[in-house]
Amino acid sequence: MSDPLMNVYNRAPLALVSGRGAWVFAEDGSTYLDCVGGVATNALGHAHPALVAALTEQAQHLWHVSNIFQIPQQTALADRLVAASFADRVFFANTGSEAVECALKTARRYHAANGQPERIDIIGFEGSFHGRTYAAVNASGNAAYLEGFGPRLPGYLQLNVRDAAGIEAAIAADTTAAVIVEPVQGEGGARALSGEFLQRLRALCTEHGVLLIYDEVQSGMGRTGKLFAHQWFEGVEPDIMALAKALGSGFPVAACLATEAAAKGMTPGAHGSTFGGNPLAMAVAIAAFDEISRPETLMLSRGVGHHLAVELDHLIRRRPDVFVERRGKGMLIGLKLKPNNREFMAAARDRGLLVAGGGDNCIRLLPPLILSREEAEFALERLEQTCDAFGAAPIRAA
Numbered sequence: 369m370s371d372p373l374m375n376v377y378n379r380a381p382l383a384l385v386s387g388r389g390a391w392v393f394a395e396d397g398s399t400y401l402d403c404v405g406g407v408a409t410n411a412l413g414h415a416h417p418a419l420v421a422a423l424t425e426q427a428q429h430l431w432h433v434s435n436i437f438q439i440p441q442q443t444a445l446a447d448r449l450v451a452a453s454f455a456d457r458v459f460f461a462n463t464g465s466e467a468v469e470c471a472l473k474t475a476r477r478y479h480a481a482n483g484q485p486e487r488i489d490i491i492g493f494e495g496s497f498h499g500r501t502y503a504a505v506n507a508s509g510n511a512a513y514l515e516g517f518g519p520r521l522p523g524y525l526q527l528n529v530r531d532a533a534g535i536e537a538a539i540a541a542d543t544t545a546a547v548i549v550e551p552v553q554g555e556g557g558a559r560a561l562s563g564e565f566l567q568r569l570r571a572l573c574t575e576h577g578v579l580l581i582y583d584e585v586q587s588g589m590g591r592t593g594k595l596f597a598h599q600w601f602e603g604v605e606p607d608i609m610a611l612a613k614a615l616g617s618g619f620p621v622a623a624c625l626a627t628e629a630a631a632k633g634m635t636p637g638a639h640g641s642t643f644g645g646n647p648l649a650m651a652v653a654i655a656a657f658d659e660i661s662r663p664e665t666l667m668l669s670r671g672v673g674h675h676l677a678v679e680l681d682h683l684i685r686r687r688p689d690v691f692v693e694r695r696g697k698g699m700l701i702g703l704k705l706k707p708n709n710r711e712f713m714a715a716a717r718d719r720g721l722l723v724a725g726g727g728d729n730c731i732r733l734l735p736p737l738i739l740s741r742e743e744a745e746f747a748l749e750r751l752e753q754t755c756d757a758f759g760a761a762p763i764r765a766a
């Protein structure tokens with residue numbers, strides 16, 4: 369038997385053919401509630417009318433031209449991102465890894481432009497995920513992704529988030545360029561960092577002239593109930609931020625945002641992309657931005673996210689045989705399991721619920737931000753039914 373695809377994915381035996389809102393449909397007519405959401409990407413669900421309209425309209429005019437020309441749609445989206453964030457400058461790319469690459473290059477270039485080219489070290493954290501390019505796997509805190517790909521690149525180190533002294537010493541070192549951190553770790557197991565931790569990082573970086581990079585590829589664009597996860601806290605704004613996943617709500621598009629000062633080294637010729645920021649991607653991303661950033665969208669998702677959190681905590685108390693704890697923030701929900709997470713995902717799928725995996729034996733619920741109360745109830749009910757396939761009998765309230 370020959371499979372023409374590189375065998376790099378652990379795929380579920382399921383081929384979906386269409387979707388609408390939070391629901392997806394398979395060839396054989398079976399229906400699933402989609403709490404994978406393209407791994408935190410389809411923030412507006414499937415076939416959202418505003419996105420379909422933006423895509424089909426733009427598709428009739430111009431898809432791609434190249435960044436050797438003006439692309440006014442880039443300015444239109446960059447204006448929105450700048451107005452909604454700490455940033456002054458935006459670079460458009462196609463994937464999260466590329467946004468991270470741009471962030472890391474921006475940081476090193478900044479120091480080179482300031483006459484300190486020896487500042488190259490990037491401090492990352494254990495359990496982090498920043499993508500699959502060489503720089504991104506070196507910045508990530510998962511050594512498995514480096515195996516067999518040659519030597520580790522120089523200038524990357526990973527620390528434990530609880531190692532306060534180590535973090536302080538590393539940031540103070542005179543070869544340090546930047547710290548890269550996910551305000552809510554995604555792939556690594558949905559761990560939300562505290563406001564105090566981010567405030568401490570911000571203060572240390574400012575004190576030592578080190579740039580602070582947030583990887584909000586997964587936690588950004590409304591996923592946690594604010595447009596960007598770090599906006600839950602005061603005094604923690606970064607110098608640079610990577611976005612992708614929900615930025616196009618399913619269309620491949622990414623962005624690297626920076627302050628004017630941090631973007632100092634990004635001069636003509638320093639960086640580029642063939643496809644990045646093409647008119648088709650921009651049209652969809654502008655429509656997605658306008659829907660996601662509406663106060664009603666964020667407010668409704670916060671409400672449903674809160675409801676899910678409360679009900680999941682009840683479920684965890686009823687089923688200590690299955691669940692260890694709940695993690696994450698808003699609609700980036702992690703549940704650490706006792707049974708194997710892959711087996712649990714398959715059993716949930718058999719019951720009409722799609723959930724994502726995650727590090728540390730977690731499953732992740734990453735539903736669209738437009739999930740309704742009724743759909744949240746469906747997810748909770750099917751999770752509980754899935755529990756019955758594992759562990760001991762439920763604990764009923766006395």
Ligand SMILES: *Cc1c(COP(=O)(O)O)cnc(C)c1O
Pocket residue numbers: 462463464465466468497498499500550554555583584585586587612613
């Ligand atoms: C998914 C992800 C990436 C990588 O994005 P790709 O589009 O797969 O390159 C980077 N960082 C974080 C936090 C992610 O969740």
